[in-house]
Amino acid sequence: MTKYVPSRLIRWAGYLAIAVVIPYVFVAPSSRLLVCTALIYALLAASWNLTLGFGGIFNFAHAGMFGIGGYAMAIATLKLQWASIPSLAFAVLVGAVVGGLTYLPVIRMRGIYIALITFVFVQISYHLVLALPDLTGGSGGLPGVPAMTIAGQSLAQYGGLGYLWMLGAAVAVLLIVLELIMASPFGHSLVALRDNEQLARSRGVNRVRQQFIAFVISGAMAGFTGAMYVAYFRVADVSLFGFGLVTLGLSMIFLGGTKQIWGPVVGAVVITLVNDRLTGLDAWSPVVFAAGTIAVLIFAPGGISAALTRGVAVLRGRLTNSGRPSTSSQTPQRSVEHA
Amino acid sequence: MTATTNQHVLLSVRQACRTFGSYRAVHDVTFDLTEGEVLGIAGPNGAGKSTLFNLITGVPFNASGGRIVYAGRHIERLPAHKIARLGLRRTFQADQVFPELTALENVRLAAHYLNGRRNSRSTALQALERVGLLHSAHLRGGDLSVLARKKLMIAGALVGDPKVLMLDEPAGGLDNDDQDDLATLVETLNADGTTFVIIEHVLHLLRRVANRMIVMVAGEVLVVGSPDDVLSDPRVIDAYLGESNR
Numbered sequence: 349m350t351k352y353v354p355s356r357l358i359r360w361a362g363y364l365a366i367a368v369v370i371p372y373v374f375v376a377p378s379s380r381l382l383v384c385t386a387l388i389y390a391l392l393a394a395s396w397n398l399t400l401g402f403g404g405i406f407n408f409a410h411a412g413m414f415g416i417g418g419y420a421m422a423i424a425t426l427k428l429q430w431a432s433i434p435s436l437a438f439a440v441l442v443g444a445v446v447g448g449l450t451y452l453p454v455i456r457m458r459g460i461y462i463a464l465i466t467f468v469f470v471q472i473s474y475h476l477v478l479a480l481p482d483l484t485g486g487s488g489g490l491p492g493v494p495a496m497t498i499a500g501q502s503l504a505q506y507g508g509l510g511y512l513w514m515l516g517a518a519v520a521v522l523l524i525v526l527e528l529i530m531a532s533p534f535g536h537s538l539v540a541l542r543d544n545e546q547l548a549r550s551r552g553v554n555r556v557r558q559q560f561i562a563f564v565i566s567g568a569m570a571g572f573t574g575a576m577y578v579a580y581f582r583v584a585d586v587s588l589f590g591f592g593l594v595t596l597g598l599s600m601i602f603l604g605g606t607k608q609i610w611g612p613v614v615g616a617v618v619i620t621l622v623n624d625r626l627t628g629l630d631a632w633s634p635v636v637f638a639a640g641t642i643a644v645l646i647f648a649p650g651g652i653s654a655a656l657t658r659g660v661a662v663l664r665g666r667l668t669n670s671g672r673p674s675t676s677s678q679t680p681q682r683s684v685e686h687a
Numbered sequence: 688m689t690a691t692t693n694q695h696v697l698l699s700v701r702q703a704c705r706t707f708g709s710y711r712a713v714h715d716v717t718f719d720l721t722e723g724e725v726l727g728i729a730g731p732n733g734a735g736k737s738t739l740f741n742l743i744t745g746v747p748f749n750a751s752g753g754r755i756v757y758a759g760r761h762i763e764r765l766p767a768h769k770i771a772r773l774g775l776r777r778t779f780q781a782d783q784v785f786p787e788l789t790a791l792e793n794v795r796l797a798a799h800y801l802n803g804r805r806n807s808r809s810t811a812l813q814a815l816e817r818v819g820l821l822h823s824a825h826l827r828g829g830d831l832s833v834l835a836r837k838k839l840m841i842a843g844a845l846v847g848d849p850k851v852l853m854l855d856e857p858a859g860g861l862d863n864d865d866q867d868d869l870a871t872l873v874e875t876l877n878a879d880g881t882t883f884v885i886i887e888h889v890l891h892l893l894r895r896v897a898n899r900m901i902v903m904v905a906g907e908v909l910v911v912g913s914p915d916d917v918l919s920d921p922r923v924i925d926a927y928l929g930e931s932n933r
């Protein structure tokens with residue numbers, strides 16, 4: 349274990365360093381908009397992967413909790429006139445509570461039934477928004493959400509510098525938190541339940557308890573992400589619960605790959621960039637997009653992150669083989685000489 | 688039975704039943720497990736042996752009838768994780784592990800949730816050492832050999848010194864040397880005080896390690912007795928050995 353700690357700390361410092369540097373690399377307003385969008389999607393996809401990829405639970409509710417977090421942010425700032433940080437905390441709390449509640453109806457369910465019920469949850473949220481115009485602004489949404497301010501400084505000033513830092517730091521911290529979770533017995537229990545539920549239960553794992561906690565955590569993360577989305581784009585509307593966001597999030601996760609914690613972040617960045625290039629294609633862009641995702645899934649199952657991990661492993665193998673031969677590669681050579 | 692009545696009964700199964708629709712997979716099974724013994728269970732495929740393990744350990748289901756008392760406690764309604772935490776542990780047929788977790792993580796997970804979060808790592812390392820897998824602690828479960836995976840499954844069940852280990856066909860799929868290795872492990876753990884129930888098709892292994900044997904046929908207990916008596920019983924030869932003579 350001790351051997352891994354330094355490399356892990358270096359990697360974490362690297363995440364934070366990238367987050368600090370990003371605003372100086374991307375200076376033009378249009379590229380900053382693109383980067384912020386990519387970072388928000390990175391938050392959405394990476395946190396969604398906790399239940400979807402590591403938990404193996406077809407949890408569509410994550411998109412719903414994103415939307416609910418966004419509305420919580422808009423309502424707290426606009427209707428309750430709360431400051432940014434309490435509003436953000438409120439959105440996280442609401443996301444966590446709703447996350448826990450959405451697990452209740454699917455407690456006894458597996459696989460596709462969970463997908464159906466949680467998807468219906470997103471649909472219900474969509475229609476609730478329209479049915480409660482006094483609270484949600486109905487189809488007009490809640491525009492005019494104030495820019496986020498921290499310690500009296502608006503994140504929107506200096507060309508959105510604060511947002512870039514905040515979102516970059518949030519992605520870095522999220523990756524670190526997810527890594528800690530997935531290295532803990534709790535994280536292992538989610539993987540264990542996914543891969544062999546009976547064995548996991550007979551090793552003392554209480555499935556309902558662990559998955560409930562996972563939904564609460566996932567809800568809190570989605571609530572945070574939704575709140576950041578609304579604070580950045582300054583509006584909450586019903587598209588937060590739209591089908592487009594669900595498919596976008598899922599393509600990011602599967603394109604990036606579910607096995608690595610950072611996989612969905614890569615997926616989010618790639619898809620946001622590609623999406624931006626494709627805007628010229630108008631109605632064709634979703635088609636090109638879907639086709640591309642399917643192609644990746646066919647030719648690189650496990651997504652970009654799995655392909656990258658494999659590539660690095662192959663390179664390392666080559667290096668060790670040519671440089672200093674490893675014991676495993678010596679053994680066959682020796683047996684050939686003796687033969 | 689008379690010889691064992693004054694010894695400590697750890698597990699007492701009375702008229703245990705399990706039906707699937709109208710099909711009676713296990714019917715009216717009654718037996719006692721005495722502290723320190725190795726009880727073998729044999730019987731043809733589909734006899735209900737694994738189902739018996741399932742309903743005792745609550746995974747994936749409880750009994751549909753009957754009483755099961757473990758260490759003085761009724762467990763027939765308890766969920767699987769609670770039964771396991773009481774110290775009644777099992778393995779599964781074949782070689783089931785969590786393939787993406789390392790051997791240490793496989794066992795540490797069990798230590799954490801069965802034995803408490805304190806010292807889960809050292810508890811896990813201890814269990815790995817007892818089954819002889821310490822050197823593979825950092826290999827992924829999916830990368831281990833069949834024998835190592837079977838031992839890993841035992842190590843996961845072994846954390847924090849359970850009273851009873853129930854092994855479902857531990858020798859299945861192993862060659863003779865590995866079967867021997869596994870029998871030695873059972874003998875060692877038994878000598879250290881662990882009580883065993885072992886489902887096994889490899890009858891010479893049961894003959895070697897078991898003190899007592901049950902043969903099940905069609906969901907019911909056909910014969911109970913010493914391995915030698917049971918294996919020479921004409922009813923057993925008829926029902927079981929006739930089908931797959933080893």
Ligand SMILES: Nc1ncnc2c1ncn2[C@@H]1O[C@H](COP(=O)(O)OP(=O)(O)O)[C@@H](O)[C@H]1O
Nearest residue numbers: 707712713730731732733734735736737738739
């Ligand atoms: N979950 C289940 N649903 C329906 N039938 C089952 C289930 N589990 C076991 N059975 C049936 O119960 C019988 C006994 O199975 P099992 O206990 O696995 O046999 P054994 O372990 O002795 O080979 C088999 O006929 C099997 O098909």
Ligand SMILES: [Mg+2]
Nearest residue numbers: 736737738780
């Ligand atoms: Mg069986």
